[in-house]
Amino acid sequence: MVGFNTVISTVRSVLSLSVAIKQMPFPPIVVVGGPAVNLKAWSYSAETLEQRSSWDFEIFDNVEENLKQLISSIESRSPWPNRPGLVPNHDSPAIVARGIEEVVNTGPAAIEQRVPAEWHPLQSLDRRLFIGPTGYFEPNATRAATRQFHEAHVVMSRGCDWNCNFCTERRELSRGEKRRPVSDVIEELKELSLTYRQLRIQFIDDNLLPQIAAPDNEGAIFREISLHWAKEFLQKLNDLNLSLKGELGWRGIFRIEDFLAYERAFGDDNFILALKASGCRMLGIGFFPDFVLQVKERAEGDGVALSEVKGPHLQYFDRAKAAAVHVKYGRVFMVGKELGSDGSFRFWRKVSDGNLVDDGKFELPRMRYS
Numbered sequence: 001m002v003g004f005n006t007v008i009s010t011v012r013s014v015l016s017l018s019v020a021i022k023q024m025p026f027p028p029i030v031v032v033g034g035p036a037v038n039l040k041a042w043s044y045s046a047e048t049l050e051q052r053s054s055w056d057f058e059i060f061d062n063v064e065e066n067l068k069q070l071i072s073s074i075e076s077r078s079p080w081p082n083r084p085g086l087v088p089n090h091d092s093p094a095i096v097a098r099g100i101e102e103v104v105n106t107g108p109a110a111i112e113q114r115v116p117a118e119w120h121p122l123q124s125l126d127r128r129l130f131i132g133p134t135g136y137f138e139p140n141a142t143r144a145a146t147r148q149f150h151e152a153h154v155v156m157s158r159g160c161d162w163n164c165n166f167c168t169e170r171r172e173l174s175r176g177e178k179r180r181p182v183s184d185v186i187e188e189l190k191e192l193s194l195t196y197r198q199l200r201i202q203f204i205d206d207n208l209l210p211q212i213a214a215p216d217n218e219g220a221i222f223r224e225i226s227l228h229w230a231k232e233f234l235q236k237l238n239d240l241n242l243s244l245k246g247e248l249g250w251r252g253i254f255r256i257e258d259f260l261a262y263e264r265a266f267g268d269d270n271f272i273l274a275l276k277a278s279g280c281r282m283l284g285i286g287f288f289p290d291f292v293l294q295v296k297e298r299a300e301g302d303g304v305a306l307s308e309v310k311g312p313h314l315q316y317f318d319r320a321k322a323a324a325v326h327v328k329y330g331r332v333f334m335v336g337k338e339l340g341s342d343g344s345f346r347f348w349r350k351v352s353d354g355n356l357v358d359d360g361k362f363e364l365p366r367m368r369y370s
Helices: 008-022 063-073 093-098 182-195 220-243 256-266 270-277 319-323 364-368
Strands: 002-005 030-033 057-059 086-088 150-154 199-203 249-255 280-286 291-294 304-309 330-336 346-350 356-361
Touching: 002 008, 008 030, 030 063, 057 063, 063 086, 150 182, 182 199, 182 220, 220 256, 220 270, 249 256, 256 270, 256 280, 270 280, 319 330, 319 346
Parallel strands: 002 030, 030 057, 150 199, 199 249, 249 280, 304 330
Antiparallel strands: 057 086, 291 304, 330 346, 346 356
16 A cells, blocks of 8 residues: 655645556555645546546545555455545546445444544554664754754644634644543653653644634633643653653744643743743744734734745745734734845735735834734
8 A cells, every 4th residue: 555645736746656656567555645635636636537547545534543444455355445534536446346335324323433532543653764864864863063962753633623724734624633642642752762861852743732722622621621631741741851860852832822821721930830841942832923013003903013024935935924914913014025126125915816016115114004
């Protein structure tokens, strides 16, 4: 079996690869997932019959369990499994040859739980797969001059409870966040620390802790469970850090609303102190503008203005932000220079045809008004 995780920008490349794979004498089963599948862009991108028959399944939910079922059924001659989150390609010869099993609905008891409360990976990550030209890719020595620290990346969750319309992991597509048990995460860190005592961890989750500030998570029960997870996680990290004599260090990412909610929930400075004691070396706060400015005499948003500073090479890719309007702080101001200009900074505004137009010279007083 061959699997592809594809985004919009890699759809054409993956289609070319899948066509080449299916031209092999004994082609494997091809499974495609990722943001392009979640957004329903994958199947509509195939133009020729050769492309339309070049994959066997799309997968968008219950990924581990569905892959497990597919792998176990490869050697079978029975029809392929029919499961939520698994979409067979009816142009695939492998699908047509065996067919898809029928699902008999025997009432409410037969309904499968699509979103488990916790995410349990089927197996721990085998980091020996990450090998570069000079040895193992990770854990590997950091860029520190002493080269004494080793860094590894750890994933604790999938999906998201926020519904940001630009994100492929938003709630309506990911069906909400699924988080590993604290004991599972700590066990992985302990295994890493057995080999690398001076360890640096990058938690690559978009949200370090459960998202208690998300609009649908206001219930008392959800909040209590989330706070329990967060407190246990930070305490276990603290215990591990103490056992390593303070050599554990980690970085993470937080959405600003959730960070402030945890500050209030912990009270006083207890949240900051807990983060520091657990080994936190850097915390990225998700607040997408480059700069948050306090502008005198600005009435909107309690005097706060949001600014994006972009060079010519990024203005095209981030031009959507030149039309963004924050619900509280108003218009987002994009500021940048134009190639070959007189060197002055300009305001840029996105217009209806999708292009950026010069909106005048950058002057701070203009940011009083959206």
